[in-house]
Amino acid sequence: QLQLQESGPGLVKPSETLSLTCIVSGGSISSSSYYWGWIRQPPGKGLEWIGTMYYSGTTYYSPSLKSRVTISVDTSKNQFSLKLSSVTAADTAVYYCARAYSRSWGDWFDPWGQGTLVIVSS
Amino acid sequence: SSELTQDPAVSVALGQTVRITCQGDSLRTFYASWYQQKSGQAPLLVIYGKNNRPSGIPDRFSGSRSGNTASLIISGAQAEDEADYYCHSRDSSDNHVVFGGGTKLTVL
Numbered sequence A: 001q002l003q004l005q006e007s008g009p010g011l012v013k014p015s016e017t018l019s020l021t022c023i024v025s026g027g028s029i030s031s032s033s034y035y036w037g038w039i040r041q042p043p044g045k046g047l048e049w050i051g052t053m054y055y056s057g058t059t060y061y062s063p064s065l066k067s068r069v070t071i072s073v074d075t076s077k078n079q080f081s082l083k084l085s086s087v088t089a090a091d092t093a094v095y096y097c098a099r100a101y102s103r104s105w106g107d108w109f110d111p112w113g114q115g116t117l118v119i120v121s122s
Numbered sequence B: 001s002s003e004l005t006q007d008p009a010v011s012v013a014l015g016q017t018v019r020i021t022c023q024g025d026s027l028r029t030f031y032a033s034w035y036q037q038k039s040g041q042a043p044l045l046v047i048y049g050k051n052n053r054p055s056g057i058p059d060r061f062s063g064s065r066s067g068n069t070a071s072l073i074i075s076g077a078q079a080e081d082e083a084d085y086y087c088h089s090r091d092s093s094d095n096h097v098v099f100g101g102g103t104k105l106t107v108l
Helices: none
Strands: A003-007 A018-025 A035-041 A048-054 A059-061 A069-074 A079-084 A093-103 A106-112 A116-120 B009-012 B018-023 B033-037 B044-047 B061-066 B069-074 B083-090 B097-099 B103-107
Touching: A003 A093, A003 A106, A018 A035, A018 A093, A018 A116, A035 A069, A035 A106, A048 A069, A048 A079, A048 A093, A048 B097, A059 A069, A079 A093, A106 B033, A106 B044, A106 B083, B009 B018, B018 B083, B018 B103, B044 B061, B069 B083
Parallel strands: B009 B103
Antiparallel strands: A003 A018, A018 A079, A035 A048, A035 A093, A048 A059, A069 A079, A093 A106, A093 A116, B018 B069, B033 B044, B033 B083, B061 B069, B083 B097, B083 B103
């Protein structure tokens, strides 16, 4: 059964870069059948898509975050990563990684990691 | 990019049927997927595609679409169904993704 686990610092200073890693176990990140995504949720608010990537490196980013986001993959470690630069308090959120499916008729995320809270504060 | 609109809150009596809706232009092209999120937990996929349930999701959960509106239907709502529900779709103009604002379901 595929499992995803986010890891990274829980506290980041304003203007610095947030870096998170999603470790994939129970399956290969190099499968051509899936994409891999990052989604975040500010405290008390809804879900916000950050970006999605294919194991080959093709990436799609949220227009509102595109200038600050980089998603990359390390197939040798079976993990993928998120970097968000120039963070502010508005970037405080629970960050989730998830496997993404994409078909001609729609997309879905399954499963999700448990999420990791990142607080932006000095 | 497209937007998906959900009612902020819906309530249902125990054992009754409830419909949670999601509106957006992208839903004319793509099916929505639906996620259940209980307090302090990660979202859980409950419906995807035309009307597909992942393994382990009770058959009281179903999905439908009409025009630009997708619906998540819970037939015979149980106390454990009380949660936030989010719809999700691909944007119809590009490969971007959009989530609805979420609906808080209360089971009375």
